[in-house]
Amino acid sequence: MTAPIGASEGALTMSSKRLSVTVTRRLPDPVEIRLRELFDVTLRDDDTPLSEAALIESMQTCDVLVPTVTDTISAAVLGQAGARLKLIANYGAGVDHIDVQTARQRGILVSNTPGVVTEDTADMTMALILAVTRRIPEGLAQMQSGDWDGWAPTAMMGGRIAGRRLGILGMGRIGQAVARRARAFGMQIHYNNRRRLRLETEEALEATWWDSLDQMVARMDVISVNCPHTPATFHLMNARRLKLMKPDAVIVNTARGEVIDQNALTRMLRAGEIAGAGLDVYEHGQDINPRLRELSNVVLLPHMGSATREGRIEMGEKVLLNIKTFDDGHRPPDLVVPAML
Numbered sequence: 001m002t003a004p005i006g007a008s009e010g011a012l013t014m015s016s017k018r019l020s021v022t023v024t025r026r027l028p029d030p031v032e033i034r035l036r037e038l039f040d041v042t043l044r045d046d047d048t049p050l051s052e053a054a055l056i057e058s059m060q061t062c063d064v065l066v067p068t069v070t071d072t073i074s075a076a077v078l079g080q081a082g083a084r085l086k087l088i089a090n091y092g093a094g095v096d097h098i099d100v101q102t103a104r105q106r107g108i109l110v111s112n113t114p115g116v117v118t119e120d121t122a123d124m125t126m127a128l129i130l131a132v133t134r135r136i137p138e139g140l141a142q143m144q145s146g147d148w149d150g151w152a153p154t155a156m157m158g159g160r161i162a163g164r165r166l167g168i169l170g171m172g173r174i175g176q177a178v179a180r181r182a183r184a185f186g187m188q189i190h191y192n193n194r195r196r197l198r199l200e201t202e203e204a205l206e207a208t209w210w211d212s213l214d215q216m217v218a219r220m221d222v223i224s225v226n227c228p229h230t231p232a233t234f235h236l237m238n239a240r241r242l243k244l245m246k247p248d249a250v251i252v253n254t255a256r257g258e259v260i261d262q263n264a265l266t267r268m269l270r271a272g273e274i275a276g277a278g279l280d281v282y283e284h285g286q287d288i289n290p291r292l293r294e295l296s297n298v299v300l301l302p303h304m305g306s307a308t309r310e311g312r313i314e315m316g317e318k319v320l321l322n323i324k325t326f327d328d329g330h331r332p333p334d335l336v337v338p339a340m341l
């Protein structure tokens with residue numbers, strides 16, 4: 001039986017056969033409407049992150065949970081989930097907030113939303129590279145404060161990105177989309193990845209492979225972090241590795257904050273040992289080192305890499321497809337298995 005589109009949760013008429021789906025955050029309207037059409041869905045009225053207790057409560061009676069990056073689904077949380085919970089259909093590509101291994105051990109599948117976030121996040125990576133190297137926020141601040149004295153030969157000089165070496169850490173979907181864009185800007189593409197790309201892909205991207213991350217980091221003008229946060233990538237850019245960077249190099253991160261040691265980065269930016277940084281994601285969520293905010297050579301964004309209207313609807317469509325496929329008795333197309341991490 002299909003529930004009326006847009007009906008309030010309480011007014012829905014549902015067959016007991018419909019999957020019970022609980023969503024932890026507000027999603028774009030078309031996605032919520034379609035969820036209502038297809039499933040016995042519980043949606044949120046407000047849009048604040050759930051407390052751990054509320055998250056556990058929401059996992060008690062549903063078959064499927066739709067969480068986001070703001071929900072930490074640890075082993076302890078999974079241990080208190082209801083027996084009905086069989087699928088965690090994450091709204092987002094990154095799944096580092098979910099203990100995928102424990103979920104698997106408990107027979108709970110995990111899916112995510114890769115691919116549809118690729119182009120938007122790569123755009124934002126380029127935007128950060130340009131913003132930091134060409135001092136766009138400083139220029140904007142000057143205009144907004146009314147302090148601009150007019151053009152001058154030595155004013156607001158940044159660095160040219162054409163011809164510069166870009167080192168991509170994590171050459172997956174987003175990393176490769178960054179490479180395509182950066183090539184168009186005349187940058188030289190270098191990368192380190194868990195596995196080397198196929199030669200034809202490498203050639204198409206005109207990318208140079210570095211087996212040694214240390215050696216790549218030491219030679220790049222710009223480092224772009226595009227690998228997931230996993231136990232193996234936590235603080236991959238630690239103090240020792242950040243010190244290998246050239247003093248005139250910059251680093252951008254649109255992946256996950258945990259890949260960079262935020263305090264070490266802040267110290268080195270302040271000391272002028274790294275020329276600049278562009279960050280969309282942070283090691284401790286919103287709890288950003290206040291010293292990072294004070295630096296003029298740093299551009300900070302509020303985790304908005306995938307934030308386009310189109311992308312956020314497509315992420316919802318992926319969630320719907322994963323749940324529907326599971327409901328039809330098949331393997332969700334975007335299943336995440338521990339071996340992938």
Ligand SMILES: NC(=O)c1ccc[n+]([C@@H]2O[C@H](COP(=O)([O-])OP(=O)(O)OC[C@H]3O[C@@H](n4cnc5c(N)ncnc54)[C@H](O)[C@@H]3O)[C@@H](O)[C@H]2O)c1
Nearest residue numbers: 094117121170171172173174193194227228254255305306
């Ligand atoms: N800022 C945002 O809004 C936003 C949006 C989407 C995705 N993301 C983040 O970006 C990450 C990457 O997304 P994707 O779609 O490109 O993923 P992907 O799986 O396609 O690519 C990740 C790449 O990182 C590589 N990698 C993994 N571990 C590595 C290691 N130890 N050393 C070197 N390389 C390693 C993998 O081999 C893979 O090629 C996501 O996991 C997510 O955390 C952020």
Ligand SMILES: O=C(O)[C@H](O)CO
Nearest residue numbers: 069092093094117306
């Ligand atoms: O991983 C992603 O898709 C974004 O960072 C939101 O979680």
